[in-house]
Amino acid sequence: MKDTQGYLTADGRQIGGVLMEMRNITLRFGGVVAIEDISFDIREGEIRAIIGPNGAGKSSMLNIISGFYTPSNGEVWYKGAPRPLMKPYEVARMGVARTFQNIALFEGMTVLDNVMTGRLTHMHAGLLSQALWWGRARDEEIANREVVEKVIDFLEIQNIRKTPVGRLPYGLKKRVELARALAAEPSLLLLDEPMAGMNVEEKEDMSRFILDVNDEFGTTIALIEHDMGVVMDLSDRVVVMDYGKKIGDGTPDEVRGNQDVIDAYLGVAH
């Protein structure tokens, strides 16, 4: 996009230029059109929400961003250049980290080890060095552990550091997922329904952490969420999808007043 000016949010944060841009994205599974000609951008430093009723194509959109799906048509622009076809791990190396709607942690491993896996894209030591745990592998592990410990401290999960993930309650597992994503030090963080299935207190905690991450590390966040209260409170701008189409895009207030959005959520005769 031409404009790299950014804008000032209601609470006075400066939002930067465009980090990622979706240009006329269409995604088809055989004859089913999951996403149809959608364009929007994600700016540096903002919290961008994607909302919509079930089956609207939100998760598919997130999967395109993370490189898991390849769009049938359209381009993904990242940091000012079109992104070539990439495997998800290559996208991850470019600074995109995500959490999953259904928790995808290693249940038998400790919290610490799970979060350490988030550093995988930052490990470069060779097989021999790793096997002997000598030289580069050791130095890297020490540096990676330091990053991981800062994340653990940040998300206040010190007390479960050595606990196997399988023994944790759901809300904490979600937090560990966030920790793993953060450990990758992403420039774009994708959260797929971070609040799903949480109680009010857990949602409050998670909201606070999302805001803190954005505030403290300046991480750009794109999230999918069903809880409207959370979305409207957290995000700077919202994309609304329905039946694979974009029906609204703007600040929470603008979106709230959009008739198409109201129809999509309250239902009208089609």
Place this chain on the structure above:
Amino acid sequence: MAYMSKGAEGLRSIPALLRRNAELHGAAPAYREKEYGIWQSWTWAQTEEQIEALALGLLDLGVAPGEFVAVIGHNRPYLYWSMVAVQMIGAVPVPLYQDAAAEEMEYVLIHCGARLVIAADQEQVDKVIGVQDACPQFEELIYLDPKGLRKYDHAHLRAFQAVQEKGRARRGDLGEELARRRALLGYDDICVMLYTSGTTGKPKGVVLSNRNIIETAKSSAAFDHLTVGEEVLAYLPMAWVGDFIFSIGQAYWAGFCVNCPESPETMMTDLREIAPSYYFAPPRVFESQLTQIMIRMEDASALKQRLFHHFMEVARRVGPRILDGKPVSALDRLRYRLGEFLVYGPLKNTLGLSRVRVGYTAGEAIGPEIFDFYRALGINLKQLYGQTEASVFITQQPDGEVRSDTVGVPSPGVEIRIAENGEVFYRSPGVFVEYYKNAESTRDTKDGEGWVATGDAGFIEEGSGHLRIIDRAKDVGTMADGALFAPKYVENKLKFYPNILEAVVMGAGRDKCCAFINIDLTAVGNWAERNNIAYASYQELAGHPQVLDMIQSHVEEVNESVARDDMLSGCQVHRFLVLHKELDADDGELTRTRKVRRKIIGEKFVDLVEALYGGAGSVYTETEVTYEDGRKGRIKATLEIRDARVVPVRPATLAAE
């Protein structure tokens, strides 16, 4: 330890002790804190540099001598340094309870007139900002953890490190002023002001002088032979006098290392990693540890269970005797040795108590079974009796004379007197200077000759010279028929059951005693799980008929035991109910140190009290509760009231004084 007596003359303040430690033990660790998963440590020399930098920074902020500076947060080296830095420039630190609600904080900040507050994190900063409009004198806020504070208006908000940097930069021109102020610190200057938790009314600011703290630290360190090699874990509230004495007074006097846990939740892991040699915990901590051991043993394999029970039986029989240095047969010694290898050693290691040389418990009575359990394992657990006003120590148990029913002999330098009405009075070098801005209360508590009323009723035991405490003097009353009423005595007996967390016994001026009971969710929850009892909430579990049956059997056992005491047999519990909510300091029902506030509970649950005495079989009630973030809600419940069997007693002819 020769330097201790030799150096005592010049050591008239905590900063002076700091200087001596930096000189004598410059390279020895003074503080450790677990952060980012690693124990970070600071030597005494480094500590002095950190404290001086902060003190210079505070001078730069214009803190005047005699000014009060509030310190709020959980135990972190930085906050301990803050207190000493404040002392170094002649000002007075006022540590506050970190879990205090905003209104409590507002009262204290206005009362002491603090212009500067040093807060640990965003939570505390928010509280202070929330009440700042009510505190006209309040000006500056220093914070430790910057998380979440980036967007705050920094006009009157500074980062701890930034203040230190500023101080370091200005060492050239402010260094002289700092040296001058340090030199002026006198033995009778104020060392610290601590707010009492206040079982009744508003908190009072207890002013303690350097003399109070240092004399107390000196004699108590000698009493237990504390040396520079001790390790302690600082995890109790910094606003509590005990923490000030242990983690600052004694630590600076003896020069030992203070270890701060990573977070309050990791305390048990950190305890295990540090394995302190000198350990203090309120009875509650020992109780919950024991409950957990027992619960987990039930999940162990049959062989392990049998080993455990067999050797615990051996330990109960001979452990305390070995600890007290009494004669034990060679066979028993051998058995105990084997038990140490197979059971006690690993267990102590798991608890983090392997190296405890001196352990204390105080604040509440501890159940004899609990006390004996730890002693049997070979842990030198002792009791002490103290108060904020005494700089902690009034009495303590010497090695070899430890029992669960006394609180020990007068600490070195302490004189004890029992008044006509049974109230305990003491006089010592640790006796506080005054209650700040409250001459009336000072006069009521401390007389012209320096005798201080403890507010506790007790007596000195014939023969051993140990002090025994019965109850709070003002709680000791008489019943309608003139029989002696001492609620704490009965409550403690009830609380010794793991299933009962808290009990409140009523009966002053009445014809019989009744009680409110709080179940212990850990113990009762585990029991419910074992017995396939489903429950959805605390309230539901508390009202379950089988739980009530169990509590009833406990109450009846207590009645039998109370009936055996001639003086207090009238205190048997005739009727009781199990409360639908846990008594909570946030609701004002307990103090911050978790003591029961009878008057408030009596007023708040007046409908329940009436139902207990009215003879109803059940009662419907609505209670307001305060959530942690200050919001309020209501819970509704219908509580069943049970009659407990009592043992008939002769008419109380022995009516108390």
